[in-house]
Amino acid sequence: MEEAEAIDFCALERELQAAVAADEKYQRENDAKFRAVHQKVASYEEFRDIVLASHLKPLEKKDKMGKKKNLLWNSYATQAKCKQDGEMELAQVRGWDGLPETSADFYRYWRRCLKSGQERYRFLCQLGGEPLGRIFQAEVGFGLLGEFLVVLAEHICGADRAAVLQILQGLCGTKRFGLNVALLSQGEKDSCRDLFGKLQHMGRIRGAEDLPEGPAEAGAAALQEERNKLIQELVKCYCVS
Secondary structure, three states: OOOOOOOOHHHHHHHHHHHHHHHHHHHHHHHHHHHHHHHOOOOHHHHHHHHHOOOOOOOOHHHHOOOOOOOOOOHHHHHHHHHHHHHHHHHHHOOEOOEOOOHHHHHHHHHHOOOOHHHHHHHHHHHOHHHHHHHOOOOOOOOHHHHHHHHHHHHOOHHHHHHHHHHHHHHHOOOOHHHHHHOOOHHHHHHHHHHHHHHHHHHHHHHHHOOOOOOHHHHHHHHHHHHHHHHHHHHHHOOOO
16 A cells, blocks of 8 residues: 655645735725725725725834834844845745745735846746736736736837737736726826737737748748737737727
């Protein structure tokens, strides 16, 4: 009789904690959305701020008084320690081939470890559309879809056209995607329109210049036509006018 494979309880515990954290975040943001609607906020920006600040708690009297302020005598040592802590945290976040597996891990990695738009762009392209769709299959966190579109629009290049299309396609399959699109700010909608404009322009350039000669030309042309159809489908999904 073969021995049963050992169960990795640590991995199960991490997965459970991530699922609980993601569920708590979803419930917290969902409650904030209902509160904002009930309060009849005057603008989308105010609505967005209420949801993004849903994790904050008001300070109590004991948090503001009765504590001495400690002065740092060696700021350089403190900065070095913070850097080490950040590297250790990054190592803990990584799990799936050096990339996050859950929406909670992704959100923490995105916020704390990726500081520039270029870093975030390369990270999205490295991750890919299918894993993104799997990570956010329950729902893309509030505000993240707009951030993705802004980053992709600002940094897309011709060599990454196929990868960006896969990213956009992967996000389309997530739940409540239509609601996330409806809640995009005007600036994010403009970035989305700019992104699809660049994708279409890149397609025309590659169609005119990059088609090979000989028997491979028909296959390349068919692939180009398939991608153009995908763009048209995505334009409808992202409500690009």
